[in-house]
Amino acid sequence: MSINRRSFIQTAAAVTASLSAPMVMANGGKPRVVVIGGGAGGATAARYIAKDSKGAIDVTLVEPSRTYYTCFFSNLYLGGFRDLGSIAHSYGNLASEYGINVVHDWAVDIDRGGKTVSLAGGGTLYYDRLVLSPGIDFVDGAVEGWDLNAQNKMPHAYKAGSQTELLKAQLASMPSGGVFAMVAPPNPYRCPPGPYERISMIAHMLKKSNPTAKIIVADPKPKFSKMGLFQEGWANHYDGMIDWIGSEFGGGNVSVNPEAMTVSIDGEETKVDACNVIPAMKAGRICEMAGITDGKWAPVSAHDMSSKVDSNIHVLGDASMQGDMPKSGFSANSQAKVAAMAIRGALTGSKVFPAKFSNTCWSLVDTNDGVKVGATYKATDEKIAKVDGFISKTGETADVRKATYEESLGWYAGITADMFG
Amino acid sequence: MYFSSILVSSALFLGTALNADQTKEEFILPSSILEIKGDLAYGEYLASDCQTCHRSDNKNEGIPGINGREITEIVYALHEYKNKYRKNEVMQMMAGGLGDEEIAALASYFASLQ
Ligand SMILES: Cc1cc2nc3c(=O)[nH]c(=O)nc-3n(C[C@H](O)[C@H](O)[C@H](O)COP(=O)(O)OP(=O)(O)OC[C@H]3O[C@@H](n4cnc5c(N)ncnc54)[C@H](O)[C@@H]3O)c2cc1C
Secondary structure, three states: OOHHHHHHHHHHHHHOHHHHHHHHHHOOOOOEEEEEOOOHHHHHHHHHHHHHHOOOOEEEEEOOOOEEEOOOOHHHHHHOOOOHHHHEEEOHHHHHOOOOEEEOOOEEEEEOOOOEEEEOOOOEEEOOEEEEOOOEEEOOOOOEOOOHHHOOOOOOOOOOOHHHHHHHHHHHOOOOOOEEEEEOOOOOOEOOOHHHHHHHHHHHHHHHHOOOOEEEEEOOOOOOOOHHHHHHHHHHHOOOOEEEEOHHHOOOOEEEEOOOOEEEEOOEEEEOOEEEEOOOEEEOHHHHHOOOOEOOEEEEOOOOOEEOOOOOEEEOHHHEEOEOOOEOHHHHHHHHHHHHHHHHHHHHOOOOOOOEEEEEEEEEEEOOEEEEEEEEEEEOOOOEEEEEEEEOOOOOOHHHHHHHHHHHHHHHHHHHHHHHO | OOOHHHHHHHHHHHOOOOOHHHHHOOOOOOHHHHOOOOOHHHHHHHHHHHOOOOOOOOOOOOOOOOOOOOHHHHHHHHHHHHOOOOOOHHHHHHHHOOOHHHHHHHHHHHHHOO
16 A cells, blocks of 8 residues: 555554544444454454454454355355355344444555554554454466466466356366366465365266366375375276376476466476466465565464464464464364454453364265365464374275265354354 | 273273264263363353354254253263264364363353253
């Protein structure tokens, strides 16, 4: 944002203490929490702070979209297991049931000295504690030939909604025997099994509608999350359909040409009919603007998810650099509860307990063939550290896999209720 | 460990294919564990981790609601998962990280809900 605007707000705050006084009175002197981003981390944090402080804290949630499409289960939409409406959620309950002030706008600047957030629409919000859960943005120039202007030709579909719809439509209109390519991202990125669940779901869909189609994955990594489980599933269900090219075989040496619809992998150019480019990721841009990033992500304390740069700001979910937890919706939701407890403690004196975290990621490989990986974590002074974990095994019975899938349905219903009330 | 002898002896009889029903009568917790009085406030915080899946409105859409269950039932269930007497890797992992006081706190809290 412009320096003028920033310095105006700073000067105004410094010179006229009287300006902020009416603000305090207007909300009855309550401490103020502003949450930026109404996703897995932000919606959960806003709901828990409002619910558990029982009106003692004024909570404002800033989120540009009126409808949040969960990335989780968006692959199942691609596979034909869910419709788009079933992964869409609104903020109505957070406002009406929990008294959260939901502002549909972009946060465009943060003044840490004056403790204010500027909105694209022109407003300014004052905070005592700020929660940032803006998710991810893409690293410029990460995939040669691709930038955001190419996202309609070669969608990323890594923020759910219209991008996911577009990818699905492009897959559906592939010619018989056509080629679909995915450019997979380097670590660390949102949802480690996400690209591979997506490949499974696309294979499931193509197997029905276009069984001679081919799938190519160019991957900058030598291995990936749940690799054994996915490769077992691909061999069982989609034999000969999927060609995964890892880094040892040049999978990281990739460029794309969205106009010509070609993908070049290790110097070999292929004409493709649909292409999903998932570039390298970084914390949502607002973290950079707030000046709390170190490299691509925002480092936080494991005890309360507070920024290592500014303890009045808590960073949740994908944007945070916290240690061992994968960037998942489950992780963001778990971190939000720790931050909510710490924020209530700081602002109202409520009891604070030692932080505990958990995560489980379910993935669907084919109809009733679900797999999962999970772990529990604790806070150390250095990072969020893994305590214990498990992963589904190859060769499990169909009954076990079906039960795992059914459990994932329960989890989806549960976490979305936990986020949106 | 307080029940290691119970574990070993009953495992001999029951073999490996254990499920909740078979183990109910075999898995016995000492009264020192059953008598721990759970801290409700601590239970409320710990429960937030459970409520990602076990919905606070108690609806079952693939994972059961657990509000309002008896304290003893919840204490037993969590200790059984913790000791892998009950199957389900997620629950074994979640309960595996809980101490006796934490299990008591969670049981008191969930029992207090509607
Ligand atoms: C294909 C796919 C499958 C996945 N499957 C799973 C799964 O099965 N299980 C799982 O646990 N996770 C899954 N994930 C990961 C999960 O979606 C993310 O980890 C999770 O959403 C992260 O939460 P967050 O709060 O950090 O960000 P998000 O949920 O992305 O929320 C960020 C919000 O911030 C808003 N925002 C951004 N910038 C601003 C700003 N400047 N001002 C105001 N608002 C702003 C955005 O509009 C957005 O709504 C999947 C992801 C993908 C892509």
